[in-house]
Amino acid sequence: MIYTLDFMKPKETLWNTPHNNGNGSNNGHSNGHHHAHDEDAMEELGDHHVGMSVDTPLRDDAFLLDDDTKIDLIQSKFRDIMEILGLDLTDDSLKGTPKRVAKMYVKEIFSGLNPENKPEVRLFENKYDYHEMLVEKDITFFSNCEHHFVPIYGKAHVAYIPNGDVVGLSKLNRIVQYYARRPQVQERLTRQIAEELKTALGTEDVAVLIDANHMCVSSRGVQDTASSTVTAEYSGKFKNPETRAEFLRYINQ
Numbered sequence: 030m031i032y033t034l035d036f037m038k039p040k041e042t043l044w045n046t047p048h049n050n051g052n053g054s055n056n057g058h059s060n061g062h063h064h065a066h067d068e069d070a071m072e073e074l075g076d077h078h079v080g081m082s083v084d085t086p087l088r089d090d091a092f093l094l095d096d097d098t099k100i101d102l103i104q105s106k107f108r109d110i111m112e113i114l115g116l117d118l119t120d121d122s123l124k125g126t127p128k129r130v131a132k133m134y135v136k137e138i139f140s141g142l143n144p145e146n147k148p149e150v151r152l153f154e155n156k157y158d159y160h161e162m163l164v165e166k167d168i169t170f171f172s173n174c175e176h177h178f179v180p181i182y183g184k185a186h187v188a189y190i191p192n193g194d195v196v197g198l199s200k201l202n203r204i205v206q207y208y209a210r211r212p213q214v215q216e217r218l219t220r221q222i223a224e225e226l227k228t229a230l231g232t233e234d235v236a237v238l239i240d241a242n243h244m245c246v247s248s249r250g251v252q253d254t255a256s257s258t259v260t261a262e263y264s265g266k267f268k269n270p271e272t273r274a275e276f277l278r279y280i281n282q
């Protein structure tokens with residue numbers, strides 16, 4: 030017996046997705062005839078985190094639906110996934126799960142997809158005349174791997190050298206959290222935070238270093254629980270080895 034998943038048709042948009050009908054009225058199978066070879070290659074790509082651009086790949090219609098509609102749609106799709114797995118959704122412990130997951134996706138762990146949730150960064154005049162490096166280290170973040178939809182979590186360390194203006198310290202933290210709340214790859218997260226800092230602070234002199242654990246590596250696949258992944262982006266004065274070494278000294282002390 031072959032399951033035809035009516036929500037996996039190609040060229041489907043959010044608009045023509047059947048909502049809550051579950052009557053399987055589609056007229057056949059999707060044409061998803063991938064060769065096994067292609068699927069292996071895709072799996073491999075997901076594990077190696079290549080093929081990444083700095084912008085999160087978003088659809089043109091990403092924000093045409095409001096949050097409540099998205100929650101309703103995701104809820105029904107997630108119920109489908111659970112039922113296909115064989116779970117009994119009439120069970121008291123499980124019946125609320127599709128709604129909980131949908132709300133968590135839209136309002137919490139993927140809320141950083143929506144530009145409306147981007148933190149506003151106000152700059153203050155640099156009254157202290159402080160022109161040395163400012164480091165905000167050990168910013169704890171939780172993100173999710175876009176290849177497996179399981180957590181990436183760790184610490185981000187960010188730094189900048191103020192020119193005219195400074196920023197409230199909590200904003201550095203909020204910028205990290207905003208970009209973390211997306212399906213991510215660590216390399217892109219690192220670059221997105223760096224680009225945002227440059228824009229917000231009006232300087233090229235920024236550094237971002239992220240040290241993170243990937244649940245897709247520790248809980249499945251090679252099941253390596255000891256390793257962590259470090260990525261860094263240095264720009265402006267941080268390209269200078271001495272400046273970079275100073276940054277690294279601060280975060281290692």
Ligand SMILES: [Zn+2]
Binds near residue numbers: 076177243
């Ligand atoms: Zn992954």
